[in-house]
Amino acid sequence: MTGHEQETRAACRILLIEDDEPVRERLARIIVEWPGGNLVGACGTLADAMQAIADIPIDLLITDLKLPDGHGVQAIRLLRERQPNAEAMVVSVLADDRTVIGAIEAGATGYLLKDSDPIDIVEAISELLAGRSPISSTIARTIVRRLGGREVAGDASPDPATAKSLTPREMDILWGIAKGFTYGELAERLKISKQTVPVHIKNIYRKLQANNRSEAVYEASRRGLIRL
Structure with a gap:
């Protein structure tokens, strides 16, 4: 087996779910350009993602949460059922308590906000595959506040x-x-x-x-x- 074949076989098989086309293309480009990644699919809807999870072996699911036909948490739950050894990481703009905790309870082991730089995303994937749980600082603060029982008065109320x-x-x-x-x-x-x-x-x-x-x-x- 050549070194190239070993690298290809060792590459992490990644399924991407993102409904916004420019953002999807940006994330897909980051994954494709990363030697350790193998993009096996880039879906814009929950329906396409659910089909891919059922049909394609993957190592990592990277998903947005709010999709035109459902919620990314549904994809994470199906992943846990069909491919329990795979990991799931959220990349989203959503950072409210209920959404963050819901995604983690569904099985997400990483949570980044969409403004993350390319190198941050690649490092987060590497950390996740190494058994750690990469999360943005804002998400960490949300989790700590929730676990500490300190709800912020007026959360999600218009100002x-x-x-x-x-x-x-x-x-x-x-x-x-x-x-x-x-x-x-x-x-x-x-x-x-x-x-x-x-x-x-x-x-x-x-x-x-x-x-x-x-x-x-x-x-x-x-x-x-x-x-x-």
Whole structure:
């Protein structure tokens, strides 16, 4: 057996579920370019994913949660039933307590937010396959708060003052952040200068009292400014 054949055989067979096409293509590209990964499928719907889980041997499921025809947790549960030795990792913008705990209880052993850099995703996959549970810091905080019994008053309640303070353009940028788009992709989609994107993002961080993308999306979702 050649070294190339050994590498191919040892590659992690990964099934990807993501309904947003640009995000799906971005994640698929990360996996394809990673020597340790073998992308066996990239699905945009829960139905396609369920069929793939039933038909294709996989080592790792990477899934979004909110899908056009269902929820990623359903795919995780089927994976546990059909392929119990496989791992499951969530890559989502959703970070509320109920969603995070529900995914983990269903069998997810990793949970990243969509603003993770390519190297972070690859490292997370490697950690998960090594028996660890990679999670974003915001998700860790959610779990600690939930397990500590400290529910945040007003979680998921709209904050009219904050909503009013965000301009229409900032709301557009906020949605782009939630979808995991890069500065360049946001500029292209919104037909604005690439240099103005970080200016808008800085204002969003200030108004939401956030320090990074993950915290901004989490705060926006918690305050009811965006529904994901």
